[in-house]
Amino acid sequence: MDTKILDLFKKHGNEYLSGEDISRKLKISRAAVWKHIEKLREIGYDIEAMPHLGYKLKSVPDKMIPDEIRYGLNTRIFGKKIYSFESTDSTNKIAYDLASRGADEGVTVLAEQQKKGKGRLGRIWISPPGGIYMSCIIRPDIMPNEIQEFTLVAALSVADSIRGLTGLEAQIKWPNDILINRKKVCGILTEMKAESDRIDFIILGIGINANTNEKILPQRATSLKAELKGRISRVELVRSILFNLEKEYGIFKEKGFKGIRDEIKNLSATLGKRVKVTSYDRIYEGEAMDIDEQGALILRLDTGIMQRILSGDVVLVR
C-alpha cells in the first residue's frame, strides 16, 4: 500500500492529493491513508499536509529503498528483486547465500553500511554510511576461467553510470577498480561457485565511495562527493548501474567479451601506463599494452617479452 501511495504522488507530480482522493483511488479508509502517510514520513519521505488541499510529496529520502530504485527502472532481469539492509556484514555474503539457495539471476542485495565488507585478496572494504554497497547474482553459461571478463562487464557498467550521471571522467583500472583523477572511487569483488568446468553462479560485488566522507577513506581513494563537491543521488546511480549491467551483460551473452572490449579499452586508466602487477606470487613491471579478447592484460616487460596476465593487482607507476 505504501508503494501504491507513492506511485500516486509521483503520477501527480507537484500537485496536492486529498486524503479523500487517495482513499477512493486505493479503496482504503481515510484513517488508513493517514497511517500509511505517517509510516512513509518515518522512513524519511517528506510529505507536506495542507488543510483543504491535502498531501504533497516534497522529497524522497536518499536511502536504498527497493521501491525507489525500481521506480522507473527499465530492466527485465537486474534489480527486479532487491533486498535492502540498513546494516549487514557483507552484501556479497548475503547474495552468495541467496544464490546457493537458488535465487534467480539479477537478484540484487544492497546495504547502507557493511560491518565486514570484503575487498579483494582478503582485504577489508571500509563500508561507512553514504557509500553504495551492492551485489548482484548472475548465472552465465561460461567456464570458470572466464570470470575475469565479468569483473570488466561490471567495471564498464559502473564507469558509464558515473560518467552519465555526474560528468566525472571515471576510468577503469584493470581489472576491478574505477578511478577518478587517478584515485580509487569504486572496487569490484567478483566471487563464484563453480565446478571444474561449469559456473553455478557469480556474485558481482560493487562498492562505491559515493556520498562518503573522504577523510575516513584510505590514501589514494576518493569519493564522488569529494570530486563533485556535492552529494549525488545514490538511488539514481544504483538504478543506472542496474540498467547498464543488463545492457552490457546482454551484449556479452550475444557477442562474447569482444562485444565490449573496445569500450573497456577506451575507458582504461591502465593502457599506455607503466605498471607493476602482482599476480599470484609473482611481480611484473612493464608497459600495459592491451586487454585481449579474454580480458587479460598484455604487458611489455623491460626485456621486450609480452606477458599475458589473467588476474592481478595493479599499481600505476607513472
Ligand code: BTN
Ligand atoms: C576491492 O577493490 O578490493 C573490491 C571491493 C568490493 C567491495 C564490495 S562492497 C559490496 C560487496 N560486498 C562486499 O563485502 N564486498 C563488495
